[in-house]
Amino acid sequence: MAKFNVALIGCGRISTTHLRAILNHDQEIRLVSVCDLVKERAELIARKYVFFAQELGIQTEEPVSYVNYKEMLEKENIDICSLCTESGYHAKISIDCLKKGYHVLVEKPMALSLIDVDNMIKIAQEKNLKLGVCFQNRYNPTIQRLRQAVIEKRFGKVFGITARTLWNRNQDYYRKSNWRGTWALDGGCLMNQCIHNIDLLQWMAPSEIQSIYGQVRNFLHPYNETEDYASIIVHFKDGSIGNIEGTVNVYPKNMEETLTVLGEKGTVVIGGVALNKILFWNFSDQEDSLEEIQQQCNEEITNVYGNGHSRVYKDFITSIKNNSRLLIDGVEAKKSLQIILMAYQSQKENKPVLYHQDLQININDFKGKLKLN
Numbered sequence: 001m002a003k004f005n006v007a008l009i010g011c012g013r014i015s016t017t018h019l020r021a022i023l024n025h026d027q028e029i030r031l032v033s034v035c036d037l038v039k040e041r042a043e044l045i046a047r048k049y050v051f052f053a054q055e056l057g058i059q060t061e062e063p064v065s066y067v068n069y070k071e072m073l074e075k076e077n078i079d080i081c082s083l084c085t086e087s088g089y090h091a092k093i094s095i096d097c098l099k100k101g102y103h104v105l106v107e108k109p110m111a112l113s114l115i116d117v118d119n120m121i122k123i124a125q126e127k128n129l130k131l132g133v134c135f136q137n138r139y140n141p142t143i144q145r146l147r148q149a150v151i152e153k154r155f156g157k158v159f160g161i162t163a164r165t166l167w168n169r170n171q172d173y174y175r176k177s178n179w180r181g182t183w184a185l186d187g188g189c190l191m192n193q194c195i196h197n198i199d200l201l202q203w204m205a206p207s208e209i210q211s212i213y214g215q216v217r218n219f220l221h222p223y224n225e226t227e228d229y230a231s232i233i234v235h236f237k238d239g240s241i242g243n244i245e246g247t248v249n250v251y252p253k254n255m256e257e258t259l260t261v262l263g264e265k266g267t268v269v270i271g272g273v274a275l276n277k278i279l280f281w282n283f284s285d286q287e288d289s290l291e292e293i294q295q296q297c298n299e300e301i302t303n304v305y306g307n308g309h310s311r312v313y314k315d316f317i318t319s320i321k322n323n324s325r326l327l328i329d330g331v332e333a334k335k336s337l338q339i340i341l342m343a344y345q346s347q348k349e350n351k352p353v354l355y356h357q358d359l360q361i362n363i364n365d366f367k368g369k370l371k372l373n
């Protein structure tokens with residue numbers, strides 16, 4: 001069967017993770033072209049693809065390098081566009097790719113405004129194309145197992161879910177890429193670092209969101225426009241409560257990323273560098289012990305991105321082949337974005353923001369208008 005042709009747009013930090021993920025599915029996909037505004041970055045990533053392929057004993061041609069993605073979309077024979085540019089460009093580039101008739105796999109966050117998200121979803125649906133978002137931790141065996149326990153109602157009544165992301169990002173990190181910590185292209189720690197865990201919190205939740213109350217601050221990063229600490233209370237319609245604490249201020253380095261689910265008949269805590277370890281697992285049904293579950297689900301990882309990108313691609317390929325629904329399509333990925341934008345709005349209004357389906361919040365509305373200290 002012919003392989004799907006992938007084009008990669010944005011050849012920065014995360015792009016090498018995509019190279020390896022693509023090569024892990026060498027029988028089904030291949031990278032045909034890469035694009036970055038900075039020519040040398042595109043060329044380097046093209047060469048790295050060949051180098052990584054050789055390491056795996058895979059024969060492949062070097063992808064063609066571009067600096068203009070529109071030219072690439074015109075010239076190349078593409079099936080899938082993988083988007084790894086700064087977050088603020090995701091919506092525009094996704095829409096251009098979808099309009100050309102290509103499936104889109106975009107890095108998180110899928111966009112920074114809800115109107116953009118709705119447009120992306122609409123165009124993908126109209127064109128019958130896949131729009132997937134890289135929330136790779138959802139595929140972790142730990143998280144899959146927790147989700148299964150939720151679906152099987154092993155917790156009984158869930159009353160509290162807590163997502164804590166207590167990390168450190170110092171001035172060096174922000175100096176290296178000037179788009180980080182801006183409203184136009186990034187958002188703050190919620191949008192960049194905490195969004196994975198926020199996605200998981202809402203995925204484990206027993207019901208829809210009723211309202212969000214957010215306290216959002218910038219304590220230690222005066223050179224950034226956006227937040228470095230946030231505390232959010234999520235009221236779910238069934239009365240249960242979600243707690244989100246996220247920061248990039250932890251002294252002296254990353255300390256914790258945990259997801260805790262508390263129910264009347266069960267308690268689970270997932271942790272590890274990328275939610276890849278089960279720390280606590282106890283259910284009244286005694287179906288499985290902590291040790292068993294750790295043996296089955298815990299996995300080693302080499303960096304904070306975890307092992308999930310390869311699984312993201314697997315799901316994406318399968319969903320194109322079978323025309324099946326992606327685990328994380330636009331509709332799913334919108335949910336964590338809604339929580340974050342509602343938290344910003346709540347900070348602005350200093351009161352809880354009620355959820356409704358047609359809520360429209362644009363991150364650019366907060367530039368210069370959100371008091372964070």
Ligand SMILES: NC(=O)c1ccc[n+]([C@@H]2O[C@H](COP(=O)([O-])OP(=O)(O)OC[C@H]3O[C@@H](n4cnc5c(N)ncnc54)[C@H](O)[C@@H]3O)[C@@H](O)[C@H]2O)c1
Pocket residue numbers: 009010011012013014015035036037038041067068069084085086087088089107108109134135136177192304305
């Ligand atoms: N899933 C994850 O765990 C994860 C991890 C890291 C980053 N990300 C996301 O990936 C995205 C990129 O992050 P990064 O750290 O790799 O950023 P980066 O700054 O290292 O790379 C972004 C690249 O995109 C290029 N670019 C910008 N506009 C372009 C355009 N029009 N055409 C072609 N190239 C363009 C830039 O020149 C730059 O090289 C962000 O949205 C980030 O949130 C996700």
